[in-house]
Amino acid sequence: MIPTTMAELKEALKKNLSLEGIDIDALADDSPLFEGLGLDSLDAIELVIILRKNYDIVIENMQQGREVFRTLGSLRKYIEENRKK
């Protein structure tokens, strides 16, 4: 298990997603990811790509993805438990 901080995750999201007008630093760990950041299906693709590129994590399907992408906290926890780099 490689420790993953919320700050590190937020930085990766800021860098890769279009978050105009959203202060991601102000969002709590239990904030819903899609509603909180106003993301759409294209952002879902970006999230899958971020996990693949940054952490070598493969999301097998969006049923799994829905659980992983539920909140910022669930995403951070999943990355911490499954990242390979």
Added chain:
Amino acid sequence: MSGWNSKSAASRFKHNIFYLLIKCGGRPLASCLLVPVVAFYALVPAWRRRAYPYIERRFKNTRGLAKIYHAWRLYFCFGQVLIDRAAYGITGRIKILSSAADMKLCRDLHALGKGLIILSAHCGAWQCAMSAFDFIEEEKYVIYRRDGADIDKQAYEHGKIAQAVKFIDPSSAGGGAAEIMAALSRNAVICAMGDRRFGSARNLAEAEFLGGTIALPASLYRIAAACGAPVVIIFFPLRGAGRFDSRVAGHFLLTTKAQK
């Protein structure tokens, strides 16, 4: 894609008549019935008008009988492809004419170990090709939206051949991106139509085509770049009853700089 759906115009019963004719007399007998059926769709204005967006761009200044002829020809060719697909499913026989160079190219690209994305378009014998494409021995997926109301059968559903491909629904959450990337990570082959749009309008790039501007889906290129998967463009022109080419029109590897 407002208003579009993949539901067949004809009923299940009418499809079954074609399947029965193929079983009894093969493609020639089914093609005999195809002639009046296509004539009906080409002559009834409401059905013929569905072909106009293509005909009016492809054959500019076409009027009157010529327009009906082009509609008839378009529908007849499409009908032939559907008969070929059904005949392949029923008899297990089809002829794909691929050049050795094209097959080698595809195998070499696949050997990179990053999966392979085959881009095609809704022209020629793509319906058959997606079922019969077999010169890479690997898991194959087709990005394909199938409505619950669809009644026409895929080739494997006729029971004679094994299901060569699995389907990934592009209208599912995330546009099937997770499933596509997972498959590419297993070095699978992904077949997709480069001309059909799904999902968010942000997932579109404009391109010039037949004198107009069309919106093409861009997310597959984003995925290809992220996964390092090579992309090969293949078209499948008809070469006669039950015969078609698979012709590589180009291939490329997107770099990470091209990702966004």
